[in-house]
Amino acid sequence: MALPLAGIRVLDLTRALSGPFCSMILADLGADVIKVEPMASGDMIRTWGPFDRGQSAYYLSTNRNKRGIAVNFRDAHGLELIRQIARGADVVVENFRSGVMEDMGLGYDQLAAVNPKLIFGSITGFGRDGPMGNWPGFDQIAQGYSGLMSLTGQAETGPTRAGIAIGDLTSGMWTAMGILAALLSRQHSGRGQRVETSLLASLVSLLGVQGQRFLSLNEVPELTGNVHPVIAPYGVFQTKDGPLNLAPATPDMWIKLCKLLQLEKLIRDPRFVDNAARMQHRDELRLIIEARLKLRTKMDWTKEMIELGIPAGPINNLSDVFKDPQVQHSRLVEEVQHPLLGALKQVANPIKLAAFAEGSVRMPPPMFGEHTFEVLAELGYSDHELQQLSLDGVIAQYQDAAASVGVSA
Secondary structure, eight states, X not given: OOOTTTTOEEXXXXXXXXXXXXXHHHHHTTOEEEEEEETTTOOGGGGOSOEETTEEHHHHHSOTTEEEEEEOTTSHHXXXXXXXXXXXXXXXXXXXXXXXXXXXXXXXXXXXXXXXXXXXXXXXXXXXXXXXTTSOXXXXXXXXXXTXXXXXXXXXXXXXXXXXXXXXXXXXXXXXXXXXHHHHHHHHHSOOOEEEEEHHHHXXXXXXHHHHHHHHHOOXXXXXXXXXXXXXXXXXXXXXXXXXXXXXXXXXXXXHHHHHTXXXXXXXXXXXXXXXXXXXXXXXXXXXXXXXXXXXOHHHHHHHHHHTTOOEEEOOOXXXXXXXXHHHHTTOEEEEEETTTEEEEEEOOSOOOGGGTTOSOOSXXXXXXXXXXXXXXXXXXXXXXXXXXXXXXXXXXXXXXXXXXXOOO
């Protein structure tokens, strides 16, 4: 089957993480994503370690299935080349600070005046306007500002950031969903529109029940570490050989757990007779449960609990994850050939589609300027013109890109 976004062209003017993740989702779904990097430095993410033979793992993680071109953003001709691509694009995605795109002549109103069908996706740190509209977007700052960090961590550690750049990734996902909705809307209206979100908005949208607790009850949730905010027992418990996640979320599961641990007396104990009572005595309950769990291994307990219908599972590190039989069966890692690295493993797109029968990873993340001549030739530029643009420092093609990175134009 054809990929869902086959025939859709995306001009990707993003850098770092939130925007590239958004455009990678669109690329996975079949859009022709043209990633534009400034000649002076390339995407800043290329300089972030760790590195695999000179290639940034950060960059590799969010740029597959795209074509890459290198253009001098400081040259008027370079900006005009970008505008030419935008005139024929279905989507533009950018994550510059507010006002930068307008200063380059690439703002939504400027581009939509020429291409009214254009969908313009923007990601900012705190919104395009408002009192913090000019603040730069950095994931950890947004994690703290949104309240997310106030919900994450132990009493001993205080607020703790999520172990991934969840604000960047979430804002990229929301923007991709908004762009898909705008594409569907365009089929009926014939017009494009602006699609925007921010790291702040994306993280506030994830507050879920904790946000609703405040809005409905004016409760300010406190740090709960690895336990559930409103269910007990539910969370991380120590076994003989390490931590186990345990989630007996219903009364029936609670009774099954007590019987499995040979703690039937807890069922009638006034301290634990219902969830409200267990929440009040959760620390006592944890010690009682862990005294039994420490007699056996986490996988021993996991197997028995799953058989009884009690949700449970070990806490894996990433070595455990990528050799796990369920992860492998689910084809959550795919392989593609990279021009420098050879066989490159990538975390696959998690969506299952008929069009993904052969996998979601089709092209490796592009080398700097790898497709510059190819993309501009599609706009009608001759080989002679492309060579001259390269000599003039307006564009860079892969073979000379290494010499161009870091050189001010």
